[in-house]
Amino acid sequence: MPLARAWSVALFGVDGVAVEIEADIGGGRPRTQIVGLPDASLNEAKERVRAAIRNSSEEWPGELVTLALSPAALPKGGSGYDLALACAVLVAADRVPTDRLSGTVMIGELALDGRVRPVRGVLPGLLAARKAGLRRAIVPEPALPEAALVTGLEILGARTLLDTLTWLRGDDAALRTPDPERVHPPPEIPDLRDVIGQPEARWALEVAAAGGHHILLTGPPGTGKTMLAERLPGLLPPLTDEQALEVTAIRSIAGTLAPDSPLITVAPFVAPHHSTSVSGLIGGGAGMAKPGAISQAHHGILFMDEACEFGPHRLESLRTALEQGEIRLARRDGVSRYPANFQLVLATNTCPCAPPRDSDCTCSPHARRRYFGRLSGPLLDRVDLRVRMRPMTAMSAELDTPESTAQVRTRVDKARRRAVERWQQHGWLTNAQAPGPALRREFALPRKTTALLDRGLDIGAVTARGADRCLRVAWTLSDLAEADRPGPDHVAAALEFRDRRAV
Incomplete structure (x- = not known):
């Protein structure tokens, strides 16, 4: 036979x-x-x-x-x-x-x-x-x-x-054999020099890039929230060979690879529309689940513009992936596992009417609370940096020439190298990946340094998860300052980044 x-x-x-x-x-x-x-x-x-x-x-x-x-x-x-x-x-x-x-x-x-x-x-x-x-x-x-x-x-x-x-x-x-590998120039990323003013937001973006932290930008329309988010990939280091293969494999399954230059070497930037479904965000489909936006943003940026327009169900679906760095989807034909180790950038207006200045707002206090209520406490607790954008008063608001992406990336690269040297024996690449127990035990800071953070825990101003995230941001601030370890000022600055009044 x-x-x-x-x-x-x-x-x-x-x-x-x-x-x-x-x-x-x-x-x-x-x-x-x-x-x-x-x-x-x-x-x-x-x-x-x-x-x-x-x-x-x-x-x-x-x-x-x-x-x-x-x-x-x-x-x-x-x-x-x-x-x-x-x-x-x-x-x-x-x-x-x-x-x-x-x-x-x-x-x-x-x-x-x-x-x-x-x-x-x-x-x-x-x-x-x-x-x-x-x-x-x-x-x-x-x-x-x-x-x-x-x-x-x-x-x-x-x-x-x-x-x-x-x-x-x-x-x-x-049959044909592959052509010799051609070197393709990396995609062009907008320069940070284009963003006028917003010194606090620019600094927060630098901190986010240096430590791999999630960030929330709030403020009136037209103040540069989207411009800042689009320039974040230019501050990040190129993907390693292993990371590039992981990202390219996900894009291959999604069917979004460029045929002539398939290898992705730059951190991906994924910006789903606010009408995207839950399946579009986390993945889904009949039979065997397909990768969603969070997996396509693996080792890169997931930018959710007009975050309050996404709705609670879509936003809350991100919580597990933010903590675990991957998503498991059970469907009829089995369980699909997709990595989702991404950096979340949220941007939103201050209220539904979104006036250029808060003093011109026509929304009732109840409408404003309901609007921001879509960003739940547990979700915001996972966001390390919260920044309120300034209203633009003039296009010449900044007399000095803004720093370029190359200038800021130099400081970010130095801070990241310090973090890699510190965490290399544990396998972590950024401060955001360092788990809370390690920060409190092996890398514990003196009580004098964390006194303000301990006070915040005592009065309920910060949760235990929030305290861990404050410590990670403090380590990033110390890396940017080229200090050996965080001091009280770094911890205080990290706490200020979590101030709920920023939203």
Whole structure:
């Protein structure tokens, strides 16, 4: 009884599992069946693969064709198995040699005429294949730049099914290899020099960049809240190689990678509209959940402009991700895990009518409280820095030339290096990642230094979580000041950043 094996990959969030595809021919009336928990799109592969084989001048077997996907208990979906299914069938039918199929993972959707179409998730799929010990990969030709990011695998690109079959028959020139890596300039980020005035907000942005802290900007419209947020990525250091692969893998699953320069090396900036649903923010969808805005902002910035317009349900959905740095979504076909270690930037007006000056507000006190009530206490407790923007009185409000992004980034880089040296044995990269117990025990400050913070805890002005976040901000302030450890002034400044009157 003819039997053949091929390999593909199943994705569950950013985690992949190598899938062995077995093709068996014979033993019943002519038909095709797929076993191994396929979803509807995978079940439809029978028709796509049959047509692609026929239109590639090959013959579909006239017997029972059984295609088994293992692990059998693992739900599988999508069209990325098509290429592997077609090759397995033709090898089982003894029309293609089996030698080159061993150790080769195949990813790609087949058009009816035999073209190999790109699919999402090539990068995380190949990372899983490499982990499983596979040594070669065949992907759609447009996905070659993305696939080439994975080292340790021989990468080949297929334009059609016929090209793949020709390669399996021994012609090395039938498939393309990746082009030499080209260096692409990083995307242009607006310069901080464009922001006029707002010295307090500019300082808070520098502190946020240096320590990885969340920040809330409140104030009248047109005072520069959005401009400041858009310039925050320019203050952050480039992504490390590991971070770049993580971010690129998420964008690959979301289908938002640029085809010519897929590797993302700059901290991403994601700004969802206030009408975005909860699923759009945290991820969701039928079958297996897709990544949302918070995962696409991994190792970058999630900017929520007009935060009070998002509504309580959407805002509260962020709380778990802010604490844990990842999101787990349970759906019909399983649990998807997506990393979500992002820096949150909230911006909002002071009231619904949003006048240029507070004195011109026409809202009732109840309307103002209800408006800001959408930013709940537990959510605000997770925001380290709260800043009230100044109303603009003149476009020439600042006589001196504002500092540029490059000038501020120099100080931020120095502060971050100090933090990395301090936390490196623990694996933390920023002060915001340092857990509260470590700050209170191994890196505890003298009681004299924390006296004001202890007083705030005694009178209920700050929560235990808020106290931990104050300590993290104090360490960032000391790093910016190039001090060995925070002093009473740094702790007081950190407490002032949490002043609820800022909102």
